[in-house]
Amino acid sequence: MKRLPRERAAAAALALLLGAAFQARAQADPPTTPPAKAGGDERLELPPPPFTEGIFPCSGCHADRKPDPTRRVLKDMHDDIQLRHDEQHRWCLDCHDANDRDLLHLASGEKVPFERSYLLCGQCHGEKLRDWRAGVHGKRTGEWRSDGQKRYLLCAHCHNPHQPRFRSIEPKPAPLRPERPGAHTASAGTSTNPGGRP
Amino acid sequence: MSDDRQPSSRRRFLGSAAGASAAFIVTACGPKRLFEVPSERLRKQVAELERDYSTKYGRPVTVADTPARPGVRFAYALDISRCIGCRRCVYACAEENNLSRDPQIHWIRVLQMDKEKGVDFAHADGYYQPKEVPQEGHFYVPVSCQQCENPPCTKVCPVGATWKEPDGIVVVDYDWCIGCRYCMAACPYGARHFNWAEPGVPRDQLNPATHLLGNRPRPKGVVEKCTFCIQRTRAGRYPACVEVCPVGARKFGDLLDPQSEIRYILEHKRVLVLKEDLNTVPRFFYFYAT
DSSP states (O other): OOOOHHHHHHHHHHHHHOOOOOOOOOOOHHHTTTTOOSOTTTTTEOOOOOOTTOOOOOOHHTTTSSOOSSSOOOOOSTTTTTSSSSSSTTGGGTBOOOOSOOOOTTTTEEEEOOGHHHHHHHHHHHHHHOOOOOOHHSOOBBBBBBTSOEOOOOOHHBTTTBBSSSOOOOOOOOOOOOOOOOOOOTTOOBBTTOOOOO | HHHHHHHHHHHHHHHHHHHHHHHHHHHHSOOOOOOOOOOOHHHHHHHHHOOOOOOOOHHHEEOOOOOOOOOOEEEEEETTTTTTOOHHHHHHHHHTTTTOOTTTTSSSEEEEEEEETTSOGGBBBBOOSSSSSSTTTEEEEEEEEOSSOOOHHHHHHHOOOEEEEEEEEEEOOOTOOOOOHHHHHOOOOEEEEEEOOOOOGGGOOOEEEEEEESSOOOOOTTEEEEEEEEHHHHTBBOOOOHHOTTTOOOEETTTOOOOOHHHHHHHHHHEOOGGGGGOOOSSSEEEEEE
C-alpha cells in the first residue's frame, strides 16, 4: 500500500509513542496478559485514530463545561451519533471519560488515549483482541515475515465504534461469461462476428 | 570382402558420432526450461525481455528473477466468515499481475454459496451481481490457485513447463508452455487460465514491476495462474489481494515460521481445504475466525 511520506512520519512517531506508552503499561499489567505483539512493537505501525474532522480535541469545547452525568438523548451537539452498540446498557460516558475529555476509560477506571482504544474494545471482545494481536483479526499490510514491518489498523478504522456493524457495500462487476460458439445472446454477439465463430 | 566393408562401417560410425555430438550440442546449448538455464544466460534473457517489454509498453519494465528464500514455505488462509464477496481482490489481482482485460482473465473467482448448503460447488454462483453484498443467507468463497503440495497440474505437463518452486509456488514457464491445456483439465479448482488471444493490457495500466515466473506480459497461447504474487512475496511483501481486502479476510505467511499468522490460524481456528479427498494437499486454507 502506497502511503504519503507525511502519513508515514506520523505513523512512525505514533509507533514510537505507543512503544513508550506500552512499556509503561506492561509493568502495570497482571502477568496473565498474553505477550503483546501489537502496540508495543516498533515494527508495527498504527495510523492515527480516525477522528471526525473538527471534533478532536474534545477539550476544545468541553474544557469549560461541567460534565452532566445524567443519561439523556443529545440534542444540541453530537446528535449525528446514533448509538447502535449495546445501547440499552451504555451511553457516552461509559467509554468517554467525563473528567479527562480527551481520553477514554476502561471499566476499571484506567484512562486510555484514543490511540490505544483497542484496550477498551478488548474488554468485551477479548478473543478479537487476541486475534488482532496475532495479526489474524483485521487487515495487515506491509511485509509477511512475522518479524517484518507491518501496518496495523485500530478497531475504529474499520468499525464505527458507535455502530460497529459493517455496512454492506457494492460489489465490483461480475466476470464476463465465457463465450460459446452458437450460444451468443444479442449483447454478447458483435456485428463483426455475428455467428459467434472465432 | 571384409576390406571393402571396413571403410563404409567406419564412415557410418563417424557419421553417427558426428550426428550424436551435434544433437548433444543442440540440446546443451539450445533453448532450455527456466529452471535449468545457466545463470549467465538467464541474465541475458532477462535483459532481453526487459528491453522488449519496455519498447512495447513505452516505459521501463523490470523483470526480476528473485529465487525462493531457503527455509520458507508459503501458505495462504482465507476467513470465510469474514469475506463479503465484494470482488476487490479480483480486480486488484488483475492490475497487479497484468491480467488480460480483453479478453478477460481473472485468477480469482468469488463463488456465492448458500448458507443452508455449505461449501457446495454444485450450488455456487460466480456471476452474482446484487446491489449490495453480503446478501442475506449467503457466504462467499473466493477460489484461486491452491498451490498444492501435490499438484496434479504439473504432473500432466508433457513438456515440463510448469513445476513447484522450493517455496511452494506452482509456476509456469511462458516460453516453454506449448498451450496444450492438459494442466487446465487436471486442475480440480479451475485455477489455470489460457490466453486464447494476445493478452490485452492497456499500456498505461501495465504494472512495470514484474517477475520472470509471474506477472510479466504473457504471449498468446500459454497458460497462466496465480503465483501468490511472486514478484511481491519474494520481495517480502504481502500479495496484492491481502492488502486490498477491506475486511481483512485474507492472510498470508510462512508455514515453517511458528510465529506466523498462518501458523496461528492452523493452531487456533477451524480450518478446511477444498476437495480434500483428491489428496492435492492445498497450501490454501479456508478458516472460520469466529
